[in-house]
Amino acid sequence: MPFDLRLMYVTDDRITEDQTFFEILEQALAGGATLVQLREKTLNTHDFYQRALSCKQACDAYNVPLIINDRADIALAVGAQGLHIGQQDLPYGVARKLLGDQALIGLSVSTLQQAKEAQQLGVDYVGVSPLFATQTKIQDLDPPLGLDGLAQIRKLYTGPIVVIGGVNTQNAAQAMAHGADGIAVVSAISGATDPKKATNELLKQL
Amino acid sequence: MPFDLRLMYVTDDRITEDQTFFEILEQALAGGATLVQLREKTLNTHDFYQRALSCKQACDAYNVPLIINDRADIALAVGAQGLHIGQQDLPYGVARKLLGDQALIGLSVSTLQQAKEAQQLGVDYVGVSPLFATQTKIQDLDPPLGLDGLAQIRKLYTGPIVVIGGVNTQNAAQAMAHGADGIAVVSAISGATDPKKATNELLKQL
Numbered sequence: 001m002p003f004d005l006r007l008m009y010v011t012d013d014r015i016t017e018d019q020t021f022f023e024i025l026e027q028a029l030a031g032g033a034t035l036v037q038l039r040e041k042t043l044n045t046h047d048f049y050q051r052a053l054s055c056k057q058a059c060d061a062y063n064v065p066l067i068i069n070d071r072a073d074i075a076l077a078v079g080a081q082g083l084h085i086g087q088q089d090l091p092y093g094v095a096r097k098l099l100g101d102q103a104l105i106g107l108s109v110s111t112l113q114q115a116k117e118a119q120q121l122g123v124d125y126v127g128v129s130p131l132f133a134t135q136t137k138i139q140d141l142d143p144p145l146g147l148d149g150l151a152q153i154r155k156l157y158t159g160p161i162v163v164i165g166g167v168n169t170q171n172a173a174q175a176m177a178h179g180a181d182g183i184a185v186v187s188a189i190s191g192a193t194d195p196k197k198a199t200n201e202l203l204k205q206l
Numbered sequence: 207m208p209f210d211l212r213l214m215y216v217t218d219d220r221i222t223e224d225q226t227f228f229e230i231l232e233q234a235l236a237g238g239a240t241l242v243q244l245r246e247k248t249l250n251t252h253d254f255y256q257r258a259l260s261c262k263q264a265c266d267a268y269n270v271p272l273i274i275n276d277r278a279d280i281a282l283a284v285g286a287q288g289l290h291i292g293q294q295d296l297p298y299g300v301a302r303k304l305l306g307d308q309a310l311i312g313l314s315v316s317t318l319q320q321a322k323e324a325q326q327l328g329v330d331y332v333g334v335s336p337l338f339a340t341q342t343k344i345q346d347l348d349p350p351l352g353l354d355g356l357a358q359i360r361k362l363y364t365g366p367i368v369v370i371g372g373v374n375t376q377n378a379a380q381a382m383a384h385g386a387d388g389i390a391v392v393s394a395i396s397g398a399t400d401p402k403k404a405t406n407e408l409l410k411q412l
Contacts, residue, residue, distance in 0.1 A: 044294040045276055070251055073279035077300050088250040094283050 001081065003065055003104055004034040005125055005160045005182035006206045007199065010069075011055070012190035013040045022054060024195045029062040031199025037084050037184065039069035052078040065104060072098045082106065084127065087114060092121045106162070110142035115153040127184060128153055130165025131175060135187070141165075147178045154179030169198075172205035182206065207287065209271055209310055210240040211331055211366045211388035212412045213405065216275075217261070218396035219246045228260060230401045235268040237405025243290050243390065245275035258284040271310060278304045288312065290333065293320060298327045312368070316348035321359040333390060334359055336371025337381060341393070347371075353384045360385025375404075378411035388412065 009028040015021045040048045056078045059066040065081035068074050070089045082104030106125040109115045118126045163175045164184035192198030215234040221227045246254045262284045265272040271287035274280050276295045288310030312331040315321045324332045369381045370390035398404030
């Protein structure tokens with residue numbers, strides 16, 4: 001499926017309160033987010049499923065694809081457009097088999113070797129992570145790749161690249177200049193005083 | 207699909223070391239376990255998937271069905287025969303839709319109300335939990351139902367019942383006399399000096 005990778009809002013799983021969670025999502029969508037990735041690392045399956053159902057409704061209203069982080073069962077259960085997998089999630093081939101040819105499947109890469117593998121696998125996009133230092137994702141993080149690392153990955157992987165990790169209005173344009181096709185953010189939207197405006201301003205940098 | 211619910215070995219997710227984990231599983235199968243439920247609450251998806259693949263191979267060798275706890279994606283990915291869901295997992299109808307008509311889907315029930323709901327849903331079996339006090343599953347546990355609670359559930363739910371929670375060779379026969387069709391155990395097998403012998407002795411009580 002065709003997709004616009006410019007600005008992916010990755011939902012903030014630190015926001016456990018549903019009302020706030022969905023208000024920010026609504027603002028991200030109204031502000032122009034082109035993709036939404038639902039990422040939940042602590043919810044039980046029932047609550048993850050319920051949250052995913054509501055996300056799907058919200059995204060559908062803006063005609064924005066919803067991508068589920070890690071959980072192929074949740075993606076299938078709510079009819080999400082895609083799945084984002086990390087290096088510790090299902091192997092890409094297994095995820096593809098479960099979700100079918102039409103699903104959008106992205107893979108996180110943190111090293112040049114992983115970027116090479118992503119190229120061979122033929123994933124729909126890679127998430128280069130982390131680009132810069134970030135406070136959002138406190139576990140499992142590799143060292144930041146930086147703009148030079150991004151430029152090197154750009155040479156190894158020919159598909160769409162979205163960068164994540166410490167990306168904001170100050171450095172988004174630089175990331176694009178070093179080979180990114182889009183940016184993914186958590187805190188730059190979820191932590192903004194005005195998430196809609198923040199989304200809109202990020203979009204202007206791309 | 208037809209299944210023999212007499213003795214379900216629920217794998218012990220405290221055993222992180224693969225060699226020990228699979229040695230115990232092999233012994234449980236050799237000792238006569240009639241069903242295996244793979245339950246992992248801390249592994250990442252990649253490791254859960256790998257463990258499930260190996261479990262499937264081991265179970266296939268004994269022609270014993272493998273049931274995956276909670277994760278429909280893992281069940282689909284390894285071609286497991288079924289899924290065991292708790293009250294905080296995917297809704298039964300959603301799980302059924304994902305896994306298809308042939309899958310074996312069981313539901314944990316801890317109250318009379320949940321037993322009534324299970325009857326209405328038409329699940330393949332219920333896991334009455336916890337029957338007795340147990341040290342194995344340290345989180346999310348309701349108060350033990352006891353033999354009287356089991357007998358009450360037996361009146362509300364007409365399908366197959368497997369009991370779990372503190373079940374061992376001393377009380378298994380009593381559980382059967384109060385309406386259980388089978389028992390599910392973790393520690394009674396995984397914590398035994400001779401898991402094969404322990405499995406065999408449990409089987410003799412049923």
